[in-house]
Amino acid sequence: MRKLLLFLLVTSALTVKAQDEKTDLDIINKIIKEGTANSQIMDIAFHLTDVSGPRLTNSPGYFRAANYAVTQLKKWGADKAGLEAWGDFGQGWQLKKSYIAMTAPYYKPIMAFPKTWTQSTKGLVKADVVVINVKDSTELAQYKGKLAGKVVLVNRVDEYKHSFKPDANRYTDDELKKMADFKPNPQPQGPGGNQQNFARFGAAQRLNTLIKQMITEEGAAAYLTSSPASHDGTIFVQGPAGNRVDFTNGKPSVLEIAVSFEDIKTINRLVNMGTTVSLDLDVQSEFTGSDVKGYNVIGEIKGTDPKLKDEVVMLGAHLDSWQGSTGATDNASGCAVMLEVMRIFKTLNLQPKRTIRIALWSGEEQGLLGSRGWIKNNVGDRVTKDVKPEQGKISAYYNIDNGTGKIRGVYLEGNSAVQPIFAKWLEPFHSVGASTLTLQNTGGTDHISFNELGIPGFQFIQDEIEYDTRTHHTTMDSYDHLVPDDLKQMATIVATFVYNTAQRAEKLPRKEMPKPAPVRQ
Amino acid sequence: MRKLLLFLLVTSALTVKAQDEKTDLDIINKIIKEGTANSQIMDIAFHLTDVSGPRLTNSPGYFRAANYAVTQLKKWGADKAGLEAWGDFGQGWQLKKSYIAMTAPYYKPIMAFPKTWTQSTKGLVKADVVVINVKDSTELAQYKGKLAGKVVLVNRVDEYKHSFKPDANRYTDDELKKMADFKPNPQPQGPGGNQQNFARFGAAQRLNTLIKQMITEEGAAAYLTSSPASHDGTIFVQGPAGNRVDFTNGKPSVLEIAVSFEDIKTINRLVNMGTTVSLDLDVQSEFTGSDVKGYNVIGEIKGTDPKLKDEVVMLGAHLDSWQGSTGATDNASGCAVMLEVMRIFKTLNLQPKRTIRIALWSGEEQGLLGSRGWIKNNVGDRVTKDVKPEQGKISAYYNIDNGTGKIRGVYLEGNSAVQPIFAKWLEPFHSVGASTLTLQNTGGTDHISFNELGIPGFQFIQDEIEYDTRTHHTTMDSYDHLVPDDLKQMATIVATFVYNTAQRAEKLPRKEMPKPAPVRQ
Secondary structure: OOOOOOOOOOOOOOOOOHHHHOHHHHHHHHHHHHOOOOOOOOHHHHHHHOOOOOOOOHHHHHHHHHHHHHHHHHOOOOOEEEEEEEEEEOOOEEEEEEEEEEOOOOOOOOOOOOOOOOOOOOEEEEEEEEOOOOOOOOHHHHOOOOOOOOOOEEEOOOOOOOOOOEOOOOOHHHHHHHHOOOOOOOOOOOOOHHHHHHHHHHHHHHHHHHHHHHHHHOOEEEEEEEOOOOOOOOEEEOOOOOOOOOOOOOEEEEEEEOOOOOHHHHHHHHHOOOOOOOOEEEEEEEOOOOOOOOEEEEEEOOOOOOOOOHHHEEEEEOOOOOOOOHHHHHHHHHHHHHHHHHHHHHHHOOOOEEEEEEEEEOOOOHHHHHHHHHHHOOOEEOOOOOOOOHHEEEEEEEEOOOOOOEEEEEEEHHHHHHHHHHHHHHHHHHHOOOOOOEEEOOOOOOOHHHHHHOOOEEEEEEEOOOOEEEHHOOOOOOHHHHOOOHHHHHHHHHHHHHHHHHOOOOOOOOOOOOOOOOOOO | OOOOOOOOOOOOOOOOOOOHHHOOHHHHHHHHHHHHHOHHHHHHHHHHHHOOOOOOOOHHHHHHHHHHHHHHHHHHHOEEEEEEEEEEEOEEEEEEEEEEEEEEEOOOEEEEEEOOOEEOOOOOOEEEEEEEEOOOHHHHHOOOOOOOEEEEEEEOOOOOOOOOOOOOOOOOHHHHHHHOOOOOOOOOOOOHHEEEHHHHHHHHHHHHHHHHHHHHHHHOOOOEEOOOOOOOOEEEEEOOOOOOOOOOOOEEEEOOOEEEEHHHHHHHHHHOOOOOOEEEEEEEEEEEEEEEEEEEEEEEEOOOOOOOOOOOOEEEEEEEOOOOOOOOHHHHHHHHHHHHHHHHHHHHHOOOOOEEEEEEEHHHOOOOOOHHHHHHHHEEEEOOOOOHHHHHHHHEEEEEOOOOOOOEEEOOOOOOHHHHHHHHHHHHHHHOOEEEEEEEOOOOOOHHHHHHHOOOOEEEEOOOEOHHHOOOOOOOOOOHOOOOOHHHHHOOOHHHHHHHHHOOOOOOOOOOOOOOOOOOO
């Protein structure tokens, strides 16, 4: 996911005071001990990353990880664990071969990674590079008839920026204080001063769409692009450029390849000086499986209190990743934390009053598809706001999807009534850096699917570490980029929040149900 | 090169005062204007990097760059410009294909780069991975008979370190002050407290040598290693591990591949858990050329003063690089600066009193071979210290080989008599950050070849930028990692130093000739 601060709805005045909250420090200390001294989180993370491989939704890697999760939940003694279809996604996709090299004017391996759902080459293809250098669609016409069989890139004028700032970061006390002091703006912000930027962006987008259309129609061998995040050997790579691909139809679009900034600029400069640049391309990928339904992993530990056991505390994270690496920080970290929480519950035999339900979602990277599908099947319709009884039974949903950094606090999503409750719950974790509550919300991931239907869904504030600089949707999102001690801290805090929510006399306070409104599908 | 602080010989007391030095500010201002407003340095750098390709000594890329340099020197009007043999090196070597991927337990492209002078595969080879995990040579015996046709790596226990410090750095005022305040220690330091470390290092080295010997004898498919510098997609790669290869015999050693830390650890963990890890390898390289002599580029602008024109000011940098990229900061940057200095001299028609001689060396990365060969042919014997008349005619040698960062001052190599002279010469450059003189010396590159025979040879203090963190001997040492403004500043300072040395009434003061002593060949 990519976080995004959104405007928010303010909830009613505080009705709960921190001193009223009762917590069981004995249990919390057991959780901390089990999650620290006996942690299995790195072994879980290893299986979700190295052992499973990339976990693009419905790919074999996704199912390896999903089946591992189910097996572990059963092994630990969960009362329920299995794959659950949420709706139609489309086939899986996986890379079978990727060989990309410059062969003229001299040999050079090209640092690059093919984009999901794009075409294979017919074996090893040799192709010269054409650089499209145009200001507008009129100028684009000069390339008509010249792109068949060529490798195409669009002229780049931006420059490499040396990193005088660290790749890895933790929140400073000042930054956390600013988050804590945040006061929500009740007025949603319009485009305002950004209108001009939107217009420029729109024109560039339209030109890019026309370029991609021409590349496709002419039958180019491949379309090379490079994100500003693709430097130093790290490649940022996900789906094809431009309009969102229809990944449900099993028809790949023109081969697109994400290339390192250094290599695309070298090729670009050589072509611009009049040199013939030739590439060898051998890219093979395949659509996988015949079942187009998408599947989440759902597991449960049944509640033990006769009056409360039908109520539910949910915890979750998306299990799917992009293809460039094994999605360690996006989001094996979140899944490993949630699985470790389930292990801690069963190992300590915690006997929660309410039912605990874990959900590992698929299709998050394509638009929260797995969580929204599950919500639609079980909770209600996010457009009409018609709900089923389950909507009233889920006390809270806790999500992790901000990378590998330890928890520093919670985004309250404007739900100020939970502030004193969470303040109390965080007390045992002040010493490990988690004490900040902010009314800010954070978009882009699966807690939204719950908030959309009035169920309190929360994301945690986590240290960035290398999320924005190195790992997010890149070839570097691998096991070694995880921070073990941070993951352990996360598991103990989430387990505590889940336990406290399960044992609490009342469900967590809710914001008002959002009004039904046209929602962009 | 890699810089290394060495113990040093202290020169005699100061004999020159800064106020006695005469400089021509009018000329210096012309140099600054030409090197800044009319700079061609990035075009030169482009031709040495992107256009030429990797410049391993005697490879086609080396000769493309060397011939370009000769052509430019002639075009600018140098009185002499050509390739000059310095002795035997051996054949060139270049990569023709590199495809390395994991195919089981799932498909994953492996970030890796073959090492120089190592073998090709016989087409596409499929091989399983064996991890050697031993404490000593006794344990190593268990692998005998098990390595034929396998890909081998040695078990790694080190861990990825997240970068909480910036990749790119400039010297702070404090750091520069410490360098300026440096007082040489007249006593060379013995191994002292480091003896234990040396012993441990020695044992590890011996074990590694045995491992490599076994890998070679058994006929392994490939030997994978990873430097701690190979992370985030950046691969550190040069020659084979262990003993220095005999690169003059044209016989490649067992295929060795430098692998990213993330990928080698993933493979290592999977094998350690009992998973069969299979790789596809298709690595093709070739030895190039039949002429085994090594060649430097030598160019001259003749002196114009009847009494001084037989004396020489030399400037140089090594033109050869390793193979992983195009050696932008090691050392196209130094060569581009020195060529730009020659261009500035000819464009401004500076008419130096003494002769200006540029030398772009080869074989530096294999032990300063080009500069030492040239010195042996023209100046004297570094072992016996027997010298030819030329030794007395070279006033100074200026070298650039500390990356792309701008000049902050000069390493005086213990030659304190030049301190007041250089202090005066740096005055016009205080405003652009160059004002530090340190008695420290810095090893590892071609100025040593001159100092060994009593000729004042200097390296400049340069900002590190990403030299140690990203570019030194890596796949990231490419054009985009250069800093244009820094290169321009360097050219203006070096041109000024060369001009001032050429015009000065006397040659620069010298340290005593080092005593003849056994030198490790």
